[in-house]
Amino acid sequence: MSVSNPGLRIPTRRNTELVLLIFAVLLVVAAEAAVEAARDGKLSSRLLTYATVPLVVGLVTHLVIRRFARYADPLMLPIVVLLNGLGLVMIHRLDLGAKLQADQSGQSFTGAQAPTQVLWTAIGVGLFIGLIVLIRDHRSLQRYAYTLALIGLFFLMLPAVLPARFSEVNGARIWIRLAGFSIQPGEFAKILLTIFGAAYLVQKRDVLALAGRRFLGIDFPRGRDFGPLLLAWLLCIGVLVRGHDLGTSLLFFGIFVVLLYVATERASWVIVGGVLFAGGAYVAYQLFGTVQTRVGVWLHPFSHVYEVAGTSYQLQQSLFGLGTGGIFGTGLGNGHPELVPLPATDFIISSFGEETGLFGLVGLLALYAVLVTRGFAAGLAVRDAFGKLLATGLAFLFALQLFVVVAGVTRLLPETGLTTPFLSYGGSSLLGSWAILALLVRVSDSARRPATTTPSRPAENLAVSS
Template identity: 35%
Template sequence: MGSRIAAMGQIPQRANVKRYTRQRKSELGMLLLASGITILAFLLASLGINSALPSNLIIVLVAMVALPLVVHIANLFLAPYADPALMPIVALLNGLGYVMIARLDPQEALLQGVWATLGVIAYISTLIIVNRSEILDRYRFLLALSGLLLLVLPLAPGIGQNINGARLWIRLGPVSFQPVEIAKLNLAIFFASYFIEKRDVLGAMGSRLSLRESLNIRILGPIATAWIASLLVMTLERDVGFSLMLFLVFIITIWMATSRIRYLFGGSILFVLGALGASNLFTQVNVRVTIWIDPWKYAQGIGYQIVQAQYALAAGGISGTGLGRGHPTIIPVVTSDFIFAAIGEEMGLLGTSAIVMAFLLIVGIGIRAALRAKSPFGSLIAAIFTMIIGLQSFFIMGGIVRLLPLTGVTLPFVAYGGSSLISNYILISILMRISDEGNRPDELENELKSRRSLLSRRAKTA
């Protein structure tokens, strides 16, 4: 009888093992497929440019296969129940971005390969350190303080750098870095933790929006704080993109935490006022709005970059000119700000549509992780991080096709940029952790909690 009960207790465990083994096998297959697509694209681009294979072919091919395999092994041991589709999509985006950068600037491609390796290391390190999403909630004030310090670090004399009118970089020896990329993650975690704790107070208003309630300090206070902070960032660092991202993350976070539409209403009013004021006060904002309205009028001056991007997209047509067969190098700063236009020229509408679909899939996976999260904090963090990826990709792609004014953000995982790549890998790592917790069977989760409680009691008695 006892052996039968023990066997019955092993059935769920065996089913769980089969479940996560099947998920990880699916992930491995999709990672290999993403590596195969990236290798094929790299070979086509090399043949299209020089009609010959590059001298560093073996090293590049090994790296394109090795990095995804390292990620898979890390997921197998550190996040076995996480969504199997997320990392293959990230690997595909990162791989295609590397191929396009290598086609445009081999020197930057070498650096991008180094940054991608560091990004994978940061991904694995985050999975090890953040073994539970609640750890982030515990250190929210430390994360907020570090986020604010990173935010103002480019203003420090000696290490801060002004590039193209924006003071966003710091230089430490030969390495330049944008600390605001990490700052946005720290601040997002603080926002989520704070609003989860204060959501009863912030959401205690009546369901109808009256003038008296809309002027309440509990509504306008937090929104006004974020609005002023974003304006200060825009004023001191001349960074339109991050200021916009900071404000939108704050507003949408408080809305998701409280389910009060009035926060979106009040935030929208402040956003419009801030945008109008910024367009009149700051030359950089005014220029971007001007060339968004009519870039052709300034085609030989400030509108040259966006006009060349339009020509590139038009030349690509449906299927593109072919990898290595176009002329995207005509576009200034094409590897970072306008890599989406380069993809449109050489891969056409099919290539750009694939990029858009990849980001939509990431957003869908992130929303599913948020819905399945075991805690309100984990759910809100997953939703915010998904929103950051979605908004950032929408802003830059919308700016290139002239749906929106250019904001200066980069296309996640695709564009050249070490700080952006590392911060996005950290973001995805935390999403994978929350997905792993949400998909983990309840009996296994309860067992892990019991073990942690036992270890905690032993540590206290010792």
């Protein structure tokens, strides 16, 4: 039985969280004020609306954490409220630009996305609260690992088996579209499969860590232990083949390989996983025109093969916008990020790059870096092996998704269609991101909470990694 020092009082840091939340809300209000001043030359009642949203979100979630996860990390929530608020401001700013374009062409504008994003934010906060209240101990998820895996696989495969008219957008079959409503179930599948991967590897890590043959100074795993990795690879290839979605395949396979590495501490799994994914990507390039088009745009974005109305126009405008922004940006509301197709979803990073410049983008990336780092820190500090793998996998989800998005926008990698967590427009992405935050908050609360009683869970669930 582990008993904490009764004379040692561990601070909850909830007041620190509250102060940071107030600062985050003020930054969001300042950003919205800058947009309105640049576009209208004055402040309007809209400023009150876009100030109220982050204020209510921050206050409600703070009170829930103070009541149900009082030892949770104090930095995660303020960072997310700031990112979510800034994303809402940029989406509103893009609505204003699209409305101006419509007015100049004599058309009516009815596609405002900011009000819908406010609604999705409210639903995301509700999901966050529900998870925090219902899941009092993250270790309880381990008991339902296989059930959650089946649900995750169902979510992942459902768009692929539906007719294209119900699932395909821009060549990728990863959506469910019905009666004007659309959702991307893969955003929830990645969370469920991460939970399963963490639970499975806690049980099997000793077997997977056994050395096999040594080649070029590296101990590779035994052939009989390749099963889980090959199954994950085949699953991702199946998603790629049926859904033509390289981004989602990369995300899922990357998560599983990293969890394998963390569980076994053997770099050979990373090498084998990298070779398998490279081989699968090459085969996909040879077989599917959609993948060939994305790679062609990446290699030759300004080629005459891709005309202005063609497939490379989005990347061209993104690069022009980033170049226009330069170091300090054009200022919020002073650029033209609305000229990029889908600027509020796939390319919202380029929208920020144009109007806030390199400094603004570095600031955003720094916020994500702190969020990911705090997630990893929770994984290192928590006492059970399942929590360590779960927090590591969820934090890596944010890191890998952000890397793939930024790499696509800046032409480091082919564009994949993934969205930026908390910033991009879209209900599926926002709900999934808030769900991940809830689980990270729960793990961080367990990591910092003083241990005063005998754990009630089975001993195998509470193993501490070496």
